[in-house]
Amino acid sequence: MDYIKIEFLSLSANEGFARAAVAAFAARLDPTLEELGDIKTAVSEAVTNCIVHAYPDRIGTIWLRAAIRDDGELELVIRDKGVGIPDIDKARQPMFTTGGEERSGMGFTIMDSFMDMVRVRSTEGAGTTVTMRRRIAGRAGLR
Amino acid sequence: MKIYSAYSDGRLRLNLEGELDHHEAKSSLRTIDRIIDDLLPRDCIIDLSNLSFMDSSGIAVIMRVHKRMNDMCGKAWVENPNGQPLRVLDASGIDRVIRVYSKTE
Ligand SMILES: Nc1ncnc2c1ncn2[C@@H]1O[C@H](COP(=O)(O)OP(=O)(O)O)[C@@H](O)[C@H]1O
Ligand SMILES: [Mg+2]
Numbered sequence: 163m164d165y166i167k168i169e170f171l172s173l174s175a176n177e178g179f180a181r182a183a184v185a186a187f188a189a190r191l192d193p194t195l196e197e198l199g200d201i202k203t204a205v206s207e208a209v210t211n212c213i214v215h216a217y218p219d220r221i222g223t224i225w226l227r228a229a230i231r232d233d234g235e236l237e238l239v240i241r242d243k244g245v246g247i248p249d250i251d252k253a254r255q256p257m258f259t260t261g262g263e264e265r266s267g268m269g270f271t272i273m274d275s276f277m278d279m280v281r282v283r284s285t286e287g288a289g290t291t292v293t294m295r296r297r298i299a300g301r302a303g304l305r
Numbered sequence: 306m307k308i309y310s311a312y313s314d315g316r317l318r319l320n321l322e323g324e325l326d327h328h329e330a331k332s333s334l335r336t337i338d339r340i341i342d343d344l345l346p347r348d349c350i351i352d353l354s355n356l357s358f359m360d361s362s363g364i365a366v367i368m369r370v371h372k373r374m375n376d377m378c379g380k381a382w383v384e385n386p387n388g389q390p391l392r393v394l395d396a397s398g399i400d401r402v403i404r405v406y407s408k409t410e
Binding site: 174175195196200202214256263272 | 361362388
């Protein structure tokens with residue numbers, strides 16, 4: 163097991179930083195370009211949700227943990243102490259958004275399709291934790 | 306993110322270059338809105354050849370352009386997505402709403 167932890171403010175400029183940090187950590191699994199793209203996309207979706215939805219009218223803190231499990235799986239945990247999600251099943255449905263015209267409501271759908279496992283825990287008024295896992299076959303898997 | 310535009314004969318081509326995430330989406334939409342307001346094109350091609358990354362914020366941008374063009378009785382479509390942006394387009398099922406032409410087709 164190996165892991166990294168980062169803590170950063172809910173500023174949109176940090177979306178690219180979070181993607182790049184996780185990609186650099188995951189590089190030791192020798193992922194394919196496609197696997198790396200999938201991981202970066204999932205990070206981008208989860209972190210953007212904290213920035214847009216969890217802290218709608220203030221700057222809050224986002225915690226991100228990336229771990230390589232002994233079975234070679236990559237695990238990502240993204241956590242906020244924001245407003246929380248009242249109905250998780252509803253929130254995870256394709257096209258559901260509380261964000262209006264600027265959002266597509268496809269964030270969870272994309273996380274679900276790019277990761278092997280996505281778990282959402284949330285308490286209204288206390289925050290949300292998204293845990294995702296993805297098996298990395300790596301470029302060795304292509305040989 | 307950079308947006309290059311080319312216009313001739315009622316046809317606008319928007320070439321998106323770089324990474325389109327939530328951070329870039331707001332200013333991109335403003336730029337695109339202004340170009341469309343200026344030119345009032347009949348067709349709007351969203352060319353993704355040079356886009357290296359996109360997430361669901363990019364889906365919202367494309368949907369907005371589609372709606373704007375529809376509202377003015379024009380047409381919008383997506384051309385040349387590849388790599389990661391193509392996978393996001395596929396996962397989102399956006400091709401049920403707007404035509405997507407990729408090079409491999
Ligand atoms: N971290 C979060 N805190 C509070 N609400 C959230 C969070 N993540 C997601 N949501 C809720 O779930 C909905 C769906 O999220 P998502 O699928 O990413 O679509 P979008 O971000 O485009 O709205 C959001 O509109 C929001 O209501
Ligand atoms: Mg989202």
